Amino acid sequence: MILLRIVLKSAWHRRTSLLLTILSIAISVSLLLGVDKIRKEAKNSFINTISKTDLIVGARSGPTNLLLYSVFHIGNATNNVSWESYEDIASSEEVAWSVPISLGDSHRSFRVMGTNTDYFTYYQYGQGQTLNFAQGQAFTDVYDAVIGADVAQALDYQLGSEIIIAHGLVSTDFAAHDDKPFSLTGILAKTGTPVDRTVLISLEGIEAIHVDWQGGARSGIELTAEQALKMDLQPKAITAFMIGLTNRINTFRLQRTITEYEEEPLMAIIPGATLAELWQTIAVFEQVLLVISGFVLIAGLLGMLTMLLSTLNERRREMAVLRAVGAHPYHILLLFVLETVFIVFIGYLLGMGILYLLLALTQSLLVESYGVNIAITPPDAQQWILFAAILLLSVLVSLVPGLIAYRRSLQDGLAIKV
């Protein structure tokens, strides 16, 4: 008890340097915990981009490529899937639902995706959340469009706004489907997925704007929007499609059936598995970041050690006085251990406090501008283990000055050497 009081009073006496040490520990702890938090949330957000979809089917290429263009809208499909193959596979008895998607056009650098209204029912992200409309509703007419939250914010669109879709991914005046404007019927709520940056229209809409095009350029015949509506707008090909199974046990069997499909070269991927695979390649950076923050923490602890060692000499009198009134050398050792644990304990708590404060302050900002929802949760088991490990490490660090003082107090005895 008396030792604890001495530690606190002595620490208060040297509060300036101790507070700086505590602050440096706190900052390195909040950095380490922050990186850990963001790493876990980023992984979560990434892995949860698509959920409850059992298979994604597209033209045969690499699994990562298929995942990237169908879900993340990055890169392009090498080939299309014919409508016949889609209907054939979608009608298999294992398939509970399927949603076709058609990519390739853009609107002011946002991707345009053709699909049907099933997309709003079956596409799920996170822990099985479906898409919600912030305003309006799904498309019903061929020239209706729905946009993601980011598109609405970036382009400041309202319901009823007119949208001109560009042919291909580069918007130029030459390749604009400006003769067939779309009208905005719905704006989706923020999801934190690539859907936020997508313009959604019906497959028939995609057909309609391409009905008088051939091989990436206007054909000689020009059809007005009304004339196009009278054409057969049944799509002949799509880019990919998503499948939900009646029983997930059939996943691998259907995957093999699709891979061995004879009519055309197709492939099917299990989104979760491919996402995890893709994450592995990104994970290196995340680990590097974690290692760096680990080193920052070690630097903080070393700074504390320097501070403790530098006070050793001036505290020599203090030790002799304590010895004179009956303190054992292990009391002296304990003095350093207690002080160090105290510093690190306060530093860790302060670090957590800083992190939570920052998260609370930036949470809404992060959701709004990046769609990353960082949940403020109590420290998980791993972080408590880290806490215990750092406390243990601080005890080890404190043994350095502690044992020096211990040895000196044995040698010095009551003689005060200054």
Place this chain on the structure above:
Amino acid sequence: MSARVIHLQDVRFRWPGQEVDLLHIPDLVVNKGEHLFIQGPSGSGKTTLLNLLTGINLANSGSVTMLDTPLESLSSTRRDQFRADHLGVIFQQFNLLPYLSLMENVQLPCGFSARKRNNAGDMRATAMRLLSHLSIPETLFNQSVSKLSVGQQQRTAVARALIGNPEIVIADEPTSALDSANRNRFMELLFQETEEQGSTLVFVSHDQQIAEQFSHVVDLNQINQSQFNQPQFNQMGYELS
């Protein structure tokens, strides 16, 4: 308890690796209530003797008996506890912990010894009484130590050494940092308080003027039979300080 408070018999001490004894005291007795003055220049083994008396170091041979307890029969932890319970120590200077108030400094020994705690009774009242007896102005009691003059610091150290009625008070040149007016006042108060408590005083100094005030004076150079100090060189040929 016998009248012999301190009894050294054929005590020899040397640091590990030394060839010659640093200290060899055939016989030294201090009786209860006695004020013993040990004189000797620096290097004569005063610090070593104090470390032996306080149980910080153990003699290589012989016996250091304090209050009928042979210190060599105690473990190091027990010796520390013995020191906490039965001894009060006053240093040359820097006696006080800078981060504690005067009152806290005086009460410090009670934190390490249940015996002193019991003897002191109401710790705060006892500490205040001791400080007033030692002419410390009451306004300073709860102040930081840095507000004190050197003379006041040394008198506060006496209060700390005396709290809880230790049987033995050991003072290591406590007046060396004081001017003569302060020194006389310090000695007067030290005698007065130790006599009032019936404590035995062992006072180590090289100051001849103070020696005159003591009934029992011992010259360390004379009682120390060690050959160490006669040739002032060790085997390496370096002069020892």
